[in-house]
Amino acid sequence: MLCCSAQIRSAWEDPDRTLEIAADCFSRAARSGAKMISFPEQFATGWDPHSLQNTGDLTGPTVSGFRKLAKEYSIAVIGSFRETFTPKPRNTAIAIDSRGDILTTYAKIHLFTPGHEDKTFFPGTSLATFTLEGVQIGLAICYDLRFPELFRLYRRKGVHAVIVPAAWPQSRMLHWELFIQSRAAENQMYVAGVNTVGTNPVDRYAGESMTADPHGAIIARAGPEAELLYYEIDPRVVEQARRDFPVENDRKDDLYSILLQKHRE
Template sequence: MILCAAQISPCWNDPESGLKKMRQYAAEAVEGDAELIAFPEQILTGWDPHDTSYTTEETGALVDQMREIAQEVSIGLIGSYREKGEENPLNTCIAIGPDGRTLAKYSKIHLFSPAGEDLHYSAGRTLGSCTVNSCTIGLAICYDLRFSQLFQAYRNKGVLLMIVPSAWPSSRMKHFNLFTTSRAAEFQTFVASVNTVGITPVDTYTGGTCIAGPDGTIRARGSDLEELIFYDIHEEEALTMRKKFPVHQDYEKVDYTELLAR
């Protein structure tokens, strides 16, 4: 499956302009034979931990327009938006099939408290996974990369490719690469972390989108400019690696808290 990571800058709090960019790049991705295109975190507005404007529902007009884009060019699409919640909004990404159907939806579980995201958004409580062209895909968002337990849960569900829409600032790019490759190697999974680029009122972003293989090596990396990054995911590579080097069968379900208390 050819994955296209759309490393683009958001149109700040201008969803309609953001949708136009998504349409443009989705069409270019199809020209490059991509079957799935993934966009950065909160692509319709730009990531802002305090701003809760332009919230919408899965059945709302903004998400419907993402469905239309997927249908128009016949491509799977992973977009990100601010979703209405019972109390606070959710930071949500959605996987849409080329027929416009929802394949999976995931709301960010680990909110970025250093910037106050946890004060204005509610955390998600469910995983989001689907199958695209025989490849089982899991969804996470940005800061989630720091929490290995989430990736373990997805591996337990048979996920072979994790897609992580992100707004990871230039000041911490070494950690972006570290966590992407670490999660890939640790769980013998492809990990595609799709980052944004440009300067927003929140921070400065320098792209560096990173796609790591199940051996932890970087297979494709973005520059510091807007661009499309293509990579052909061979899911059988992850399956073969798990079979030849079955590290997870050696995991001992130990209560480490109990051990520390001894």
């Protein structure tokens, strides 16, 4: 399945303008034959760990805009927005199919506490998966990449790929590549990180959206500027990798639990 990572700079706190930028991405990706397009973290507004502006629910203008574009260009989309929630908003990714129907949503589980994101947002507690063109896909967001347990759970659910919308700063790009490759190789799955670019009031971003295959090899990499990055997800490659090198059979989850309990004691 041909996919597209839209490495585009957001119009800061201007969802209407950002959706206009997104429309061009939808059009170009659809013409190129992509079945799915993914955008960076909180793409409609730009990621801000402190902002309560432009929050909305699944019927709000941001999600409605993504649904309209998906239907218009007949391409599935993974977007990201600030979701209205009690007691605080959630940082949420959403998957929408080519008919404009919502497939699933994922609220960011690991909020970026070094940037005090937890003071403004409420963490998610659930995984999110969907199937598109025979590919099983999971969702994660940015800082989640640092937590291998989450990707391990997706592996146990049989996921072929995890898409990771992000606002990963230029200062930690070494970690960005390291974690994408590691999570892919550990779990023998595709991992696609979709980053933003440019400088905004929060930080500076260097792009380098990339996708690693089930062996951990980088198969697609963007540069530091805005661009559309294309890559293929082939579930047969995932299944073959897991057959040829069945590392899953050598895990000792029961023992890990016992050792963890002993450590706590």
